Amino acid sequence: MQKFFLAAALFSLLFNSCKTDFDITSDWEDISVIYGLLDPTDTAQYIKINKAFLDKNTSALVIAKIPDSLYYQNLNVQLQQYLNGVFVKTIEMNQVDGNLEGFIKDTGIFANQPNYLYKTKEILDQNSSYKLLLTQAEDGKEVSASTEIINDFAVVRPTTFTKVNFFPGGVYKTQWNSAKDGKIYALTIRFFYKEVSFADTTLSQEKYLDWPIFSSLPSISTIGGQSMETDIDGDAFYTYVNSHLSEDPSVFRISEYFNFMFSVGGEEMDLYNQVTLAQQGLTSGSAQPEYTNVENGLGLFSSRFHKTIFNVPIDVHTIDSLACGQVTTHLRFINSVGDLCF
Known part of the structure; x- marks a missing residue:
């Protein structure tokens, strides 16, 4: 029996696919899993990026403890700002250890050291949209997702x-x-x-x-x-x-x-909630759908406001x-x- 391991399961990112289809039963397909909520009220933005993969021969519980199996070694991560559909600029995101940023990763089945995140302290424009772009250095593979920024309200x-x-x-x-x-x-x-x-x-x-x-x-x-x-x-x-x-x-x-x-x-978070509620009505033998708004990957990329x-x-x-x-x-x-x- 094949063992499926989703490295970012801690973020519950097994969602219903609305744009991108993957055969998650194929061998060694490289699938990027993204979790990111841009927040213009915060002083820094963090994006979580992991790998999802299959392995017929190795227990997922063993692989979960190997950091190299969870994170990409050479990944270029950017935020591209657009205003009214017109490109404004590119923001480079830097890899940091979340454990050193105050986001201590709990111990469990996943390796908790390091806890790699991608960070920028760029001030976000509430009137702009942002595209997250990941490029793998080894093969040039690109993964992307976009979101609008939530405005202030009364x-x-x-x-x-x-x-x-x-x-x-x-x-x-x-x-x-x-x-x-x-x-x-x-x-x-x-x-x-x-x-x-x-x-x-x-x-x-x-x-x-x-x-x-x-x-x-x-x-x-x-x-x-x-x-x-x-x-x-x-x-x-x-x-x-x-x-x-x-x-x-x-x-x-x-x-x-x-x-x-x-x-x-944002709207993507609402869609995620709707799919989650729909899944609760599925029987245990049903194949649960997956939601993602990530192109060429899986996960959730949206915005929030406090x-x-x-x-x-x-x-x-x-x-x-x-x-x-x-x-x-x-x-x-x-x-x-x-x-x-x-």
């Missing part, structure tokens, strides 16, 4: 000037306008609080909880400017806090503020509900006048 609600109230039994409505070239949206609310020692109130520690609200909300199109909104269940906030904090008699807690952290993914509304104030009713409500009173949050409720 968050209507909340703002840093309006207090958020997760009223028990009610809902809080957050609103924003969709981003140009953005398709799929996620929101996480970061709740900041302080823990103060009962024994010595000069001893305190700043902490936070990340509360996921939604992770795959699509816009109608990628044109941008669509009015989008979602209702957040007020009761869910107290349930989440209760399930993620433990009672600690040695401290009391002070509610501080929220950060609303929006993330946007936008955070910082320091959103908390309404006194939410502060008091945390302190005095039945679900969270045992967690010893103080109320809006600085008292405990038990």
